[in-house]
Structure formats: C-alpha cells, structure tokens
Amino acid sequence: xxxxxxxxxxxxxxxxxxxxxAETKVVAGIVISIGLVFNPAWSxxxxxxxxxxxxxxxxxxxxxxxxxxxxxxxxxxxxxAIGAAASGGDPILFGVGLGGxxxxxxxxxxxIVMILWxxxxxxxxxxxxxxxxxxxxxxxxxxxxxxxxxxxxxIALAIRSLPLVADEIQVVNxxxxxxxxxxxxxxxxxxxAFSFIGDTATAVVIGSHRRARxxxxxxxxxxxxxxxxxxxxxxxxxxxxxLIAAFSLCIAAFLVPGVPSTDPx
Amino acid sequence: xxxQRGPNMTEQTSAATADLTLDIPKTKGPLDAAEIxxxxxxxxxxxxxxxxxxxxxxxxxxQVVASFVVAVLAARRRNRAVVIASAAAACIAxxxxxxxxxxxxxxxxxxxxxxxxxxxxxxxxxxxxxFTLLIAWPCMAASVMFFYPAIxxxxxxxxxxxxxxxxxxxxxxxxxxxxxxxxxxxxxEPIERLADNVANGFANIAQFLIDNWLLLIPATEFVYSLxxxxxxxxxxxxxxxxxxxxxxxxxxxxxxxxxAPAPVPVHVRSTSLLRxxxxxxxPVELNVAIGEHVVIEGPNGSGKSTLLDALAGLTNHDAVSxxxxxxxxxxGGTARVGQRPEAQVVGTTVDEDLRWGLDTPDFDRVESLxxxxxxxxxxxxTSELSGGELQRLALASALRRKPQLLLxxxxxxxxxxTEQTRINARIDALQTTSVIRxxxxxxxxxxxxxxxxxxxHAPHTATVSDDQDPALRTIVSAVNETRLxxxxxxxxxxxxxxxxxxxxLAGVDLSIHRYELLVVEGRNGSGKTTLARILxxxxxxxxxxxxxxxxxxxALAYQHVRLQLLRPTVREELSSLSGLxxxxxxxxxxSAKQRTRATNLEAATExxxxxxxxxxxxxELSGGExxxxxxxxxxxxxxxxLVLDEPLAGLDASGRADLADTLDQVRLAGTSIVVVSHxxxxxxxxxxxxxxxxHGRLHRES
Numbered sequence: 001x002x003x004x005x006x007x008x009x010x011x012x013x014x015x016x017x018x019x020x021x022a023e024t025k026v027v028a029g030i031v032i033s034i035g036l037v038f039n040p041a042w043s044x045x046x047x048x049x050x051x052x053x054x055x056x057x058x059x060x061x062x063x064x065x066x067x068x069x070x071x072x073x074x075x076x077x078x079x080x081a082i083g084a085a086a087s088g089g090d091p092i093l094f095g096v097g098l099g100g101x102x103x104x105x106x107x108x109x110x111x112i113v114m115i116l117w118x119x120x121x122x123x124x125x126x127x128x129x130x131x132x133x134x135x136x137x138x139x140x141x142x143x144x145x146x147x148x149x150x151x152x153x154x155i156a157l158a159i160r161s162l163p164l165v166a167d168e169i170q171v172v173n174x175x176x177x178x179x180x181x182x183x184x185x186x187x188x189x190x191x192x193a194f195s196f197i198g199d200t201a202t203a204v205v206i207g208s209h210r211r212a213r214x215x216x217x218x219x220x221x222x223x224x225x226x227x228x229x230x231x232x233x234x235x236x237x238x239x240x241x242x243l244i245a246a247f248s249l250c251i252a253a254f255l256v257p258g259v260p261s262t263d264p265x
Numbered sequence: 266x267x268x269q270r271g272p273n274m275t276e277q278t279s280a281a282t283a284d285l286t287l288d289i290p291k292t293k294g295p296l297d298a299a300e301i302x303x304x305x306x307x308x309x310x311x312x313x314x315x316x317x318x319x320x321x322x323x324x325x326x327x328q329v330v331a332s333f334v335v336a337v338l339a340a341r342r343r344n345r346a347v348v349i350a351s352a353a354a355a356c357i358a359x360x361x362x363x364x365x366x367x368x369x370x371x372x373x374x375x376x377x378x379x380x381x382x383x384x385x386x387x388x389x390x391x392x393x394x395x396f397t398l399l400i401a402w403p404c405m406a407a408s409v410m411f412f413y414p415a416i417x418x419x420x421x422x423x424x425x426x427x428x429x430x431x432x433x434x435x436x437x438x439x440x441x442x443x444x445x446x447x448x449x450x451x452x453x454e455p456i457e458r459l460a461d462n463v464a465n466g467f468a469n470i471a472q473f474l475i476d477n478w479l480l481l482i483p484a485t486e487f488v489y490s491l492x493x494x495x496x497x498x499x500x501x502x503x504x505x506x507x508x509x510x511x512x513x514x515x516x517x518x519x520x521x522x523x524x525a526p527a528p529v530p531v532h533v534r535s536t537s538l539l540r541x542x543x544x545x546x547x548p549v550e551l552n553v554a555i556g557e558h559v560v561i562e563g564p565n566g567s568g569k570s571t572l573l574d575a576l577a578g579l580t581n582h583d584a585v586s587x588x589x590x591x592x593x594x595x596x597g598g599t600a601r602v603g604q605r606p607e608a609q610v611v612g613t614t615v616d617e618d619l620r621w622g623l624d625t626p627d628f629d630r631v632e633s634l635x636x637x638x639x640x641x642x643x644x645x646x647t648s649e650l651s652g653g654e655l656q657r658l659a660l661a662s663a664l665r666r667k668p669q670l671l672l673x674x675x676x677x678x679x680x681x682x683t684e685q686t687r688i689n690a691r692i693d694a695l696q697t698t699s700v701i702r703x704x705x706x707x708x709x710x711x712x713x714x715x716x717x718x719x720x721x722h723a724p725h726t727a728t729v730s731d732d733q734d735p736a737l738r739t740i741v742s743a744v745n746e747t748r749l750x751x752x753x754x755x756x757x758x759x760x761x762x763x764x765x766x767x768x769x770l771a772g773v774d775l776s777i778h779r780y781e782l783l784v785v786e787g788r789n790g791s792g793k794t795t796l797a798r799i800l801x802x803x804x805x806x807x808x809x810x811x812x813x814x815x816x817x818x819x820a821l822a823y824q825h826v827r828l829q830l831l832r833p834t835v836r837e838e839l840s841s842l843s844g845l846x847x848x849x850x851x852x853x854x855x856s857a858k859q860r861t862r863a864t865n866l867e868a869a870t871e872x873x874x875x876x877x878x879x880x881x882x883x884x885e886l887s888g889g890e891x892x893x894x895x896x897x898x899x900x901x902x903x904x905x906x907l908v909l910d911e912p913l914a915g916l917d918a919s920g921r922a923d924l925a926d927t928l929d930q931v932r933l934a935g936t937s938i939v940v941v942s943h944x945x946x947x948x949x950x951x952x953x954x955x956x957x958x959x960h961g962r963l964h965r966e967s
Contacts, residue, residue, distance in 0.1 A: 086436030100432035154353040157305030180844030214608035215302035222622030223522040223594020
C-alpha cells in the first residue's frame, strides 16, 4: 500500500527476538527505560546500550532499518558536542579535559538507547500482535474498575482501521499541499497556515466519519460490540527469564549507585 | 441529539458570536456500537496523524490536527468515549517510538477533550480557554516527555541534565573568550571586553535556568499550553461549523442479537424508504417467503442498499413487518454483507474476524474458510487481504451464523469470474435460507425472484452520444505527436533502502501524447495506484526516468473524490482549486494569469454542466457531481494530464455513462486522461491506448 501503512510493518525475517511474545518486549523495554531514567550512571547506560545492541544483532536486523536523522538535528547535536567539549573538566587525558564531552555523550546515548528499544519492538513485532499484547496487559486493570473490554475493543478496531485511515490522511495531505495557495491569503502566512490546518482537519474528519459509520454497521452485523478475547499462548521459559532479568536490572539500577557515581556532590 | 444552530448562525464563518451547542443524553454504562466505532476511528486518526507528522517532520501541525480530531469526538460524544479513545491511542502510540509518542497521544486527548467540552457546552472563549489551561497545563508540564516527574523526584537525572547545561554555557563561553583574547592580543581590547561579557552572560543564563527550574518549566509549558488551546479552539469552532450539516447527528446503531429470532417471512411496504431522514425510493411492496431467493435490480441511487438496511432492521423500522425478532448477527437470525469489502471486516486478524460476535468453542476456522474457497492462516492481518478475500471472509462470517435471512449487497464485485460462479453457486444452494441480494451483473439464477427498485428521481441519462459530437470528433482526430510525458524503464520499490522493500513496478515504458485517452487495467496489487501516482508526479520512481513536457501540470483524482474537496461550497471549491480568490469579483484584473484562470473557470463550469450547482454545498452533491466539480477545477487550473484512479468502483450502467460523458468533457477541454481501473469490462469510446498491468509489468492489450 502506501508509505504511511508500511510504517507499521516489521522486518520479515525470523529470529529469536521475533519469536518472543510481544508482551515480553513491551514490558522489558519499558522497565529498562525506567531504570535508566532514574539512574543514568555510565555503567548503567553502558549495560543498557550493550543489551540493546545485542538484541538488535540477535533480531537479525540490518542497519538500514534505522531511519536517517534530519540534517538539522545532526547539526544541533554536533553543535552541542562542540560546546560540551570546550568546557573541559575531569577526567583529563593528554592534557585535554573530557568531562563535559563525556557528560554530553551520556545524555545522548541515554536518549538513543530508549528510542532503540522502541524501534526493536516495532521492527520485530507485527502491529496486530502488539495490539493483542496491549489488550492482555491492561486486563488486570479491570479489577480496579477500568473498562478494559471497551479499551481493548477500541485498540483492536483502531489497529484494524489504521492503514485505511493513514491512506486517507495521505490523500488529504497531498491535496492540501499540491493545491495553489488561496489567492486572497497570499502574503498572509498566519491566515494561510490556519486555513491549511482547517482544510486538512475538515477533510480528515469527514473521511473518518464515513469510516466510523461503516465500522458501526459492520459490528451491528456481527451482533457484538466487543472484540473476542485474544488467545493467550503460554509464556515460554525464555519469556519468563527475560522479564525476570529486565525487572532485576531495573531494581539494580535503583539500588546500585553505579560507576562513576552521579550523586550530586 | 441534534446540532442546535444558534440564532446568529449564518453561512459566513465570520459570525463570531454564533454558538454551537450539542445535547448529549446523560446515558450511563458501556459504549454502544456507534460510540465504539467513533472512538476507534478517532484513536486510529490520532496515531496515524502523529506518525505522519513524524514522517514529514511537521510534528506540531499534525499534533494540533490530532487534538482537533479528539475535540470533534468530545463535542459529539460522551466523555466515556473520549477517555477510552485517548487511552487506546496512547497504548498504540507505544509502537511509534516509545514513551514520547505515548505522551503526545495522551496530550492530544487531554487538549481535545477540554476544547470539545467547551464547544459542546457552548462556553465562551474565556471560560473555555480557562478550563483547558486548568486541566491541560498540569498534564503538559507533567509530561515533558515524562522526564519532568523524573527530574523533579530524581536528583540523578537532574544533575546530569543541569551539568550538561552548565557545560554548554561554560564551553561556548570559553570559545568566545579565547576568540576575544585573540582580538585583545592585537590591541582590540573593547572586543575582548565584549567577549568576556558574552561569556559571563552565558554562565549567568545557565545559572538562572538551573536555579529557577522549578518555576521555569511550568512557566514555559503554560505559554505553550495557552497558544495550543487558542489554536485548537479557533480551528475547531470554524471547522465544526462547516461540518455542522455534514455530520448530521451522532448516529446510534442498535444491536439486535436475539436467541430465537424469526426474521422471515418478511413484508416490506412503504410509500418511500428513507435514508438519513430523506425519502429516496418510489413506493415499495415486497414479500419474501421462507427459502425464497430474491434478486433486487435497479440503477445506482434507486435505494437498493437502503432496502437491504431496512430488511436488516437498521433503518425504516415502520416499513418492515416480520413474525419475530430480526436477530441481526445472531445464529439463525439475519446476516448482512454490505458493499465495500474493507468496510465489512472488523477483526485485526482473520481468526479474530471470524470469531467476532460468535466465539464458540467448537469453531473450526479451516472449515469456515473452505466454505467460501479461502485458505488463510488465522493470524493473517486483515489489512493485508485483497478485496476479493475480504468479501469472502465477510461472507464466511455470515454463513457461520446459519441465518434464516441472508442479505448480500454486491458481494462478488471484486472476485474473478470463476470465484464468482463458485460463490453464486454456494449462495444458490442455500435451501432453507431466504436470500435477498443485489448485483450489477446479470447473473440471477433462473429460480430467483426478480424485484425491480426505482429511485425517487428519474435516472440520469448520458446526453452526449460521442459519435455524433463534431467537437469531440475533431479533438479525437487531433491526437498528435506532442508528447506530454514519457516513462522509460520505470520501476518502483516501496521502502527501497529498507529490508522490507518490495518491488511493485518494473520496466514500465509508456508515452502519453496530447489529447490521448489511456486505459490501464490491473487487478488489486498489480501496482496500479503506484503507476497512477508516478504519472501524476506525486511519487518519484526508484528506477528509470520520467520526462515530462516543460511546465506540464498533472493531477490525480482518487476513487473517493470527497477527500480531495476542501472548501464548503462548490463556488469556493472551484475558486480554491483554480487558485483564484474566493470572491470572484476580487479577481485581480491586472494579473494576466488570474484573468486567464477566471476565463478558464467560467468555460469549465459550463463545459462540465455544474453552473447550476455553484451555490450548493459539497456534501449535498452526488459522487458523480463531486467528481465533475473536482475535474472542472483542475482543468481550469490548467492541468493537461489527468490521472483517474479507479473511477468506476460502485458505478452502475448509468453511472458509467455519466463518467464517460465527463471524460469527454475533460478531453474537449484539451486535457489528456489516464484511467486506471481493475474493471476489465469497461470500454469507453475512443480509447487511444489500452494497457494491462500485471504484477508490476505493463503489457499492450492484444
């Protein structure tokens, strides 16, 4: 289909990471990220980065899956590095103070590691599988009164509609951007931007209104507004081991100060 | 549940005092089918908009549109629907790149809900913005990528961030100072002093940021929230007013499951069946006995689908009498399969779709699928299925329910002839089930009862008989060697640099000349749409070259034209399409370009016979009329090559004649046309080239 719908497609290879349950990948990614944010010591960032890279290799993902950053972002990152490098500070190696640059690197690596975890999830897991996993994960919240059935059904139907809706947005976006600018608004960039947003929003909403009608009809024809309970294949040992490891890492991140200690001096 | 229009409400959007208020009944409990559907589509839109924004690098614009989409939901539906839609969107956003998109989706939900509530209750600007700030600003501040709580509670991350800010200030300060001391060394002390001051300034600003972070982050977020709230409100009110009549009223769909349904024998009697509250059919009188098979015939717009919806118990309840409950979707009740294949399937996977609403332990997927000639794995996402597969999957779900009454609306339109025969035979073999179906092909079995439907209006008949039209004959004989565009060895692969690249077009050679009409046939997945987009200049091929005549304007018209029409009325749309001011009297007479466009527009309006529609609203027009408006505007803009993607879908004989008529008008205006279609039977007069696209390869038709 279109570029938009291929956005939600995993890399079609088979690997141990592809075969893991989607829940395992979702939960492990979140838990490790939380640990990192609460203790971004070099040792912890290093361990998480190494884990992410190993997972990346195990998933047999080619390097080309990583999207190229826009030039502006790269320049910004580079500019930041200059400033950080110039500030110097401990440790000093061959008379050059590396402290500032190292702190900067740590922050950047932290960001990259967190995005990489999310990337690995989407490159190895079909969006339908993630949908089922999310529905199973929110299930326990039902005990405290969260309407998990309805949220689950809405997740299922939204994922079902995502490619159709994405294509519609693409059509509308093309229409708006290829149309000549309104002649009476030329020279009024603010109004033009408003009319752009208004036009896009109107067309998108009208298109989606039709989709929603169709969906309601289709559900009426099945006589039910709730999605069937997703199958729950048993957790394999590897899934359990990974989850235990992820939680242990997270707890360790809180307990172990890490090297070098980042406690405020 | 109606849109109340305030007393000051006028057609002009400038009526700033106009109020939109909407009463939502204070029902409690779970969402109904229409609410669930609205919530799901909203969630999908939010996720897709955020993804598109990332892809295009215009995140904030698309985030505003996403919030607006939620605001529309909040203005029309219960809070429960908004909360559930936002929760679902936030969950799905996880796959877009972790916790950042999750918080973006959640924020779109919060801002949208606040604005929507204000609009629904008819609050003034001050109250509405105040409410939004009260609720959304803390959420905004709290979610600065969820780092804010992390910063506030957790000293470690805070230290790292602040050290980096200090380092930056210190580093750049050192650079500036050393440049300054260079100047000082050659005797330019003032510059040295200035550099010192700048460096100190950096350090001071950094120190100020670090000392006052607890205040500064919420303060910036406050300003940001305020701007955000103002923009959403301005956009939402303007657009909601435009949607006012389009969205009619929030629909409700009642589910009718029943344990002992008795839908047949059924009797329909009505002076005119209604669609959206408007009469659309001539008087109807229909009796269907148990086991009887009826084929409904009639042109587009004669109300065939409306009749089927009435029989399904969805509309026109007074017109239908039956012995018991209709039992739509229940075992042994009524089953309905509607027209557009992608609209019939609800599950994300084949298995989920088959189990939806009938999740019995003895369910045998393979057998169910084999019943309609399918062999698919249960975990295959339904978004990857072709139109024909979707139609048969929906039929499999209907047949699983062993219905007493089966309603099928054009259910074989996307199938191969052999598959069609098979499915028709399967339906004909249903002995005890009453079957009512529509078809645009003449394939009723001998034993079927035929029932003719007539619309309220006399069917439109095409007026131009092109063999006699001298003007058209001149045009057609004028097809000449002026080449507009040439594709040589063109190929296209989706995500060419990515591991999941797949080739959809290869080795396409094609030239299009002035005045030509080309038809490209191809089945679903043959690469038709990709070729159409390359021809229209919307997509760069990944192989080969496209040479277009200098200054060639090209455009693409999609099957569902509505998405390509942006303005509320026909007149405004035509002005916008041709790049003229909305008020045509404001045309700049000194600008030669504008004068030509205005003249062209006038000519096109006449040629496409839309002069009587100028004051109508776009959404009051039929699909064919909407297409005429789009094409007239494009022609007036000076488009010389027009590509039509699947213009035939869902058209009956008179609709097709109307389309052929429209195409003649386009050619009379001097524009070349490429029609891309899956329909192999269609053949308008004077086709200059007829090509077949098969698995991404182009062949001449022999």
